[in-house]
Amino acid sequence: MTDNLSLLRGHVEQALSEIGDLNALEALRVKMLGRKGEITQLLKALGSLEPDERRELGQRVNELRRNFEQGLNDAKAFLLSREQAQNLRMEQLDVTLPGKSRSLGHRHPLLIVMDEMTDFFSGLGFAVAEGPHIETDYYNFEALNVPKGHSTRDEQDTFYIDESAFVLRTHTSPVQVRVMESQKPPIRVIAPGQTFRSDDIDATHTPVFHQMEGLVIDKNVTMGDLKGILELLSKRFFGERTQIRFRPSFFPFTEPSAEVDATCHVCHGNIPAGGCRVCKDSGWIELLGCGMVHPLVLSRLGIDPEEFTGFAFGMGLERVAMARFDIPDMRLLFENDVRFLKQF
Ligand code: 2U9
Numbered sequence: 001m002t003d004n005l006s007l008l009r010g011h012v013e014q015a016l017s018e019i020g021d022l023n024a025l026e027a028l029r030v031k032m033l034g035r036k037g038e039i040t041q042l043l044k045a046l047g048s049l050e051p052d053e054r055r056e057l058g059q060r061v062n063e064l065r066r067n068f069e070q071g072l073n074d075a076k077a078f079l080l081s082r083e084q085a086q087n088l089r090m091e092q093l094d095v096t097l098p099g100k101s102r103s104l105g106h107r108h109p110l111l112i113v114m115d116e117m118t119d120f121f122s123g124l125g126f127a128v129a130e131g132p133h134i135e136t137d138y139y140n141f142e143a144l145n146v147p148k149g150h151s152t153r154d155e156q157d158t159f160y161i162d163e164s165a166f167v168l169r170t171h172t173s174p175v176q177v178r179v180m181e182s183q184k185p186p187i188r189v190i191a192p193g194q195t196f197r198s199d200d201i202d203a204t205h206t207p208v209f210h211q212m213e214g215l216v217i218d219k220n221v222t223m224g225d226l227k228g229i230l231e232l233l234s235k236r237f238f239g240e241r242t243q244i245r246f247r248p249s250f251f252p253f254t255e256p257s258a259e260v261d262a263t264c265h266v267c268h269g270n271i272p273a274g275g276c277r278v279c280k281d282s283g284w285i286e287l288l289g290c291g292m293v294h295p296l297v298l299s300r301l302g303i304d305p306e307e308f309t310g311f312a313f314g315m316g317l318e319r320v321a322m323a324r325f326d327i328p329d330m331r332l333l334f335e336n337d338v339r340f341l342k343q344f
Contacts, residue, residue, distance in 0.1 A: 005057070008038060009064055016071040022079055029072055039065050109344040110210055110333055113321045114192050117212050120236055121190045124229065126214065129189045131175035133196070139174035140167050144253040145296050157197050159207075168196035171314060173253065176215040180301040185308045186218040192317075203329040210317040217293065217303065217310030223256070226290055226311040230260055234287060237324065238265035244287065254291025254312055262287045266326070278326055285323045288315035 012032065019025050032039045042061050046054050107115065118128060131139075140146075141153055151157065152170055159168040175191035192212045199205040216225070227246070234242045242265060246258040263269055264279035275281050290313035295305035318330050325344055327333065332340050 005042070005060055005064065008042070012064070012068050012071070016075055019075050019079070022076070025072065025075055025079065032068055033065070039068060108341060109321050109325050109327070110317055112344060113317050113324060114210065114212065116237070117233075118190065118192060120233060121214065126188045126190045129175050129179050129191050130193060131172070131178050131191070133169055133194060134161060134166050135169040135174045136166060137164065139177050140169050140171075143177045143297065143300060144173050145294050146252045150252060155198070159196050159198055170197050171195055172211045172213045173314070176213065176312070177301065179215070180217070180303065185303060185310075187310070188216050190214045201331065203331065204319070206318070206330050206334055208334070211314055212317055213312065213314040215293070215310060215312045217298070217308055219308060221309045221311060223292060223311065226292075226313070230288070230290065230313065234262040237320070238262055241268060245284070249289060251289060251291055253294050253297050255294045257289065257291035259289050260287045261285060277328070278323060286319065288313050290314070
């Protein structure tokens with residue numbers, strides 16, 4: 001047994017010095033001090049010895065055990081501090097390394113125009129209203145005094161759904177109709193959003209396009225108020241030098257109605273020798289349609305046209321974006337070619 005003990009001591013010291021990680025440490029502990037561990041077996045065997053022998057050997061085995069436990073603790077402390085140092089090394093940050101550059105996306109030119117306009121009207125106290133893309137015949141046409149047989153109801157212009165009970169809205173005007181149903185004047189709203197017409201695609205038409213419409217209803221609202229707001233809008237949009245002109249027009253939902261042009265922000269009417277691409281040599285850019293809300297539209301929605309008047313306007317945002325950014329073809333706005341979109 002004495003020989004065994006010396007052998008074991010040598011063995012234990014060797015094993016402790018070779019331990020590489022905490023798992024191996026635990027395995028060694030179990031191998032020596034576990035229920036069937038080598039040191040445990042020795043301690044058990046002491047019981048069968050003569051008292052003298054037991055005392056002497058007992059001391060030595062216990063000493064071996066204490067040394068072994070101390071060795072375990074030391075090895076554990078060493079392994080833990082080595083692991084900590086490794087972690088610290090891994091977490092080290094080299095502040096001199098060059099940063100990772102992330103390329104940022106940006107807004108679509110159409111959205112830039114829509115957001116700027118929304119900001120402009122919000123600043124004047126307009127609320128922003130939204131509504132469904134799929135509308136009923138009533139909201140899209142009937143409430144707006146667009147009679148059966150009117151050209152915008154034509155199958156060539158309108159996407160009909162379900163035997164013509166529903167349509168893809170051809171303008172955002174039904175949004176204002178819904179506002180008028182649920183609110184009393186004074187009303188001051190804009191309705192930006194997608195609209196749909198069954199147009200063939202070319203440089204100035206796409207079947208999905210975007211509109212910004214506006215509606216103001218109050219006592220004593222006049223065409224002068226309309227003109228003031230549109231003047232402010234065009235100066236903000238195309239520069240302080242911009243002027244506007246009204247041309248008489250017709251819409252079923254406004255009376256009188258007008259189309260509004262702004263002076264060209266590129267040539268200002270002084271068309272250069274090579275021509276002006278932006279206004280096509282006319283000096284003017286078509287901006288929008290507008291008018292005083294038709295008394296029939298007001299009364300149908302429960303607003304007394306003797307007490308209240310209102311103005312409304314509507315514009316196609318693609319055309320505004322094309323003028324503003326000098327974009328020659330509407331299709332470019334929908335093709336999602338990043339090389340094109342990057343420029344704005
Ligand atoms: C209500 C009453 C009146 C909205 C209006 C226009 C004139 C107009 C066109 C411009 C180019 C549509 O995108 S476009 O083809 N719009 O000219 N829109 S007045 O009038 C309304 C709207 C709602 C209740």
